[in-house]
Amino acid sequence: MVSSERGRVEPAQEAHRELTAAHAGLAGDRVVAVNSTARVLVAAAARALRGADCADLGGPRPMSRFPGTPDPVRRAAATRAATRVALTPAQTAEVDAARVADWLVGQYPRRRYPGVLLGSAHGAAAHLAAALDMPWLPASFEMSVHWSRGAVDQPRAALDHGAALTARLLAGNPDVHVRQVHCPASRGALAGATVSLSVRWRTLPVAYRRFLADRLHPGGAVLLLRDARTWPVLDEGLGHSFQVGSPASGLEPVDFHPDSHALRQVLRSAGGDGARWEPPEVTAPREPAETGVDAGFTDSVAVWSGRHGHPLHRVLFPQPEALSAATADLYRGWLRRAGKTGDRLVVECGRLLDPWQVVRAGLVPYWCENATRRRVEGVEWWLAGSEPFSSVDVLPEPPGVRSPALAGLPQWLAVAAFGRRRRALDRGSARGYPVSSVPTSRATEVLRNQPYDLPTPPPLPVADALGALRDGGAAQGLVLR
Template sequence: MGPVRKVRPGLTAAGAGMAGDRVVAAGSTARILVGATARALRGSDCADLGHAGPVSRFAGTPEPVRRAAAIRSAGRIALTAGQAAEVDAERVARWFVDQYPRRRYPGVLLGSPHGGVAHLAVALGMPWLPAGFEMIAHWPQGAVDRPRAALDHGAALAGRVLAGNPDLHVRQVHCPASRGALAGATVALTGRWRALSAAYRSFLTDRLAPGAPVLVLRDTRTWPVVDAADGHSFQLGCPASGLNPVDFHPDSHALRQVLRSAGGDSAHWEPPEISAPPAAAEHGVESGFDRSVRDWTSRHGHPLHQILVPTPEALSAATADLYRHWLRAAGKTGDRLVVECGRLLDPWQVLRAGLVPYWCENATRRSVEQVEWWLAGSESFTSIDVLPEPPGVRSPALAGLPQWLAVAGFGRRRRALDRTSARGYPVTSVPTRRATEVLRAQPYDLPNPAPLATGEALAALRDGGSHHGLLIC
């Protein structure tokens, strides 16, 4: 493990907790999306967002060397057990809201992280605020193939977090398929608010125009979960892995491949018993948070709308269709597509260039197949740029470069797969600013369209997403 920052003893979440940018995991979806959305609302791109991990320098080295480099890098920024006790969810919420320009907004989006919601927020001229945040903490003497030990260690960390943050629920995710060797060196915890934080309430009160709508986006995917303790639950695997819950069974061939790649052994894999029915996966929204938003909007006279997302591609397809219609209504072609992936997105550059955005949650075959199906059923695009984010790990669920090339092949004239992202795929990493560098090369298509009205956007999402299972209420 690399060196970690020293902390002063005696600090608790009730006192002077750590700053939000130290608590929220670097590269986590919520962190990237808030940063990208806030920049776009300020009229700037993501050129300063994200940094390449050390594995990007080890594309040609053996697997153990890459694993060691990734673990050392994670060790420098992961929270210690002492720092877990200093987590202050209220400071995290303030850090999120303070990134947005101080002005009145025509509405706000809250809830689950999704790249499409950043593009939707920018089209509406609204901020987006997450209903939870991810943390990464040290796991000394951890092992990627020991989920029971991960649960035990995570329970102690979750207890420290919850001691100072009773309004949180902590979901622990142990997923070697999406995190590789890091799942054996660090613990991934998602803190989900059980109610609107004070910072969020102040933001809604001070920054929303009178009668402005509040939109709550909910990822409705479910996953088997262990209720480890009051306020702490444990999840083995995750939807974003591209695998199914059954693939994390000890007899699974896919699991054996995943653990071998991450330096583990499936013979040691003894998962905790799961007796409860599947619950909302890690990016779900707590029912208490939902109630709190409903109560606030009712008391303050703001309309509330729910966007229920059964799969990421449902919102991605509906948002892309909405953008195409919006651009064409403004006199633009709407015939140039960018396929983003994971952290590789830039809402401001998409808007500046008049592009249609489609966001893939990750580089799994499942995600890429869905964009292929959407393209096959859509009016063709003259130009398609594809930004495949290398996940930094190997997994049987990942799409190969030929599948990504097939996506670009749908373009009539321009078919571009970013070479930098493809170089060393899938084991390297590239920063968010790589998307900015690619999209800056696109020609300008100004002026920008007038902001979308909320009613128009919801109607378009309802019409374009209903056959994908997207529900607007």
Template sequence: MVEAPFEPHPDGKPGRVVSERGTVGPGRGTRTGITADGAGPAGERVVTSGSTARVLVAAAARALRGVDCADLSHPPTLARFPGAPEAVRRAAVARTVGRVALSVDQAAEVDAERVARWFVDQYPRRRYPGAVLGSAHGAAVHLAVALGVPWLPAGFEMTVRWTDGAVDHPRAAREHGANLAGRLQRGNADVHVRQVHCPASRGALAGETVTLAVRWQRLPCAYARFLAARLEPDAPVLLLRDARTWPVRDDGGGHSFQVGCPASGLDPVDFHADSPALRQVIRSAGGDCSHWDPPDVSSARALAENGVEAGFELGAREWTGRRGHPLHRVVFPQPEVLSAATADLYRGWLRSAGKTGDRLVVECGRLLDPWQVVRAGLVPYWCENAARRGVSAAEWWLAGSEPFTSVDVLPEPPGVPSPAWAGLPQWLAVAAFGRRRRALDRTAARGYPVTSVPTRRATEVLRNQPYDLPVPPPLAVDAALAALRANGTAQGLLVG
């Protein structure tokens, strides 16, 4: 049987199968509405708008098509209403989130396999010399683009409405989330649901919705089919794992709960009621820290929400072993370790193609555009968010690196106040490492840290960089692994 060519949707939505006679229907693995083999909301509706995995898949798929991220906007946050009083802003966002977040009944109808199909359907249907799977990380996507391969996450984020919720009641959040997880898992036995209640990173939204990190405990069938159809013979697969840990309450049953998260920039001890940082965070979110009474933890060092389930890795290892594809594991103890190693890899890759490798862009959160980075011949360094410790890591890396002639900085405003965020002077200090050009995006800086800017802002900035064509030929996987070992081993990066 000859496979029909595939036409990807320009917005990254499920594509269409195209024959010589034209469009003949939905592509293999896509579904619209409720179908016989599953029901519930489509993947585009399920995965949280603006979540890291969603943005990174969209950016990677566009880069592999030679398209930038000019059409990517941003999710609703408190920063979308900068001129209104705090109470009015919270009420407006609550109404907006109520329309965007899933209802309790919709969450119970989610089909995780359908979400996996939505992810793979965003990629062009052609043969690839490999694939990158695992934890959501901007540098992982830059690595995948340099290799010319797709990136697929080991899980996804859902946001579900919490009627009568309160930002300062983590026990009530856990009870609501456990009920949601139980209903979700009746139709999705092969997922683990990690609930994250973090006012420090989500502000007042933590009292309007619950955040569920859904992690596959096996390789999804959609991923296996995609890899079987799209990988070249003997093509390697890279599995990237975030090794950060966090205190967790896990009573079994496939649902676990954590208060706070590493991406907040705070430590677990900061989420106790007597913490000055927590009091500041709760007060700014409209809560009262005297109500704060989180449940006891059952594991002090469980993998945090961005980790990869052991069953997912085992499934990937078994699948690649049966198919004859080498599997390589890359484990990073902190996000900045992979960011630094990938930036050094890019510099070497660009220079091997005759380019200078002396122009750096420091991206942050959703502010990235892998295609524009490659088009302009830039070295990318990705900060997970605006946390002070992550920005400090970028400074330390720059201090120990060969100087760059230009440094462009794209600081994504977190949208909520917190003592853990870096101030603009620290971002300016990062830009100051440029010998000739030192640029901090003024749009992102305007109203920082409580404003918000869309992903496409990174595209707008990077489009102004001069072209540096042609694009280097794709990096070989063996060369990439060697570069990651050379550049990251001393900082704790494990490459196997």
């Protein structure tokens, strides 16, 4: 699909992809995994640009109202729910990444924007979108596919099954790379019932190109966010790579070694057996993790931006907290310049966020990627070095699994304790933590109870945002170029 000049799409091929996206394949909302971070963030950002909150996002997951449910019963219920919404192996041949891109851009209001955010899925991207009045579009999307004879403790079998699925998908989508992630630490028993495929665009999709050409103001900025974390990977150069574990698990690659005590704990809680764990050999010890951006996508964005006169700004962050902290500092300055206090903080986690309610209430948002100790320690360190906040509200998303890497409720309470006058840990999120689950709309319910702080500030100029990211992120290794 890509010509000799990287990122360029031939007219005949583009017309074919547009026809395919319009009339064939599965609908985008059927393909993209229901609870995937990118899906939730696009939905949240699109609602914020319409002046709407996330009250309609997500419903309770199985057993979420019964935190005392025995683990085997809870695992079985979660597995049944996951397989109901997962794709069948045959449906992978019907996936059209171009149609997914159409679905993603179609969620945003039809108007002009001062710029666009692209790249890695990070909650701060949705908050930057709300502050800058810009859409955010992911460089990849996640799929969940049935693995009827799967086992959480058999990564080699997962690799074989995922390779067969990927071959079907790549036959109709040569412009993507598929990263399969087998991580019982972050997915629990679901890693033995479904396979998780992260589909990365290797070039800017046609729908994205059309969206940028039609919706950006002349000279509008393009901000490319890139998660720079790496992970050991098996990649034989066939468009499919395989990854055991994930940086999002809160564990290190060595923790997925067969002799690891942490791995045995994880597998036992997921209904597996550490004695059967035999991961395949890796071919690349430091490849971009599934949270990264394909190099071809980055090059394609650069080519498009240069040709159409849109300045490109690359934002690289070594860990999620670098972008979270820089965005929180950015919000504080933005609110204060608008005459607000900037002294009320909300610490969000995972899918528990609502950018519109944050802006409506005049809050400073800090997003934790998940409930692992490492991510919670990140917000603790940032709070310890920041000007104190008068109030701190904490929304810990229960991951639905048990893992030695998870933060306990006392650590979350320690985060809330940084508030000088108000210290609040959401009880609904904490009930049954860590094995219960709550929908995204829970964040909306909590934030709706915050007092209004209207009018909302005018959109933040891009130059001011770039300056704030550069100043606030430099100490944590964030690079802006």
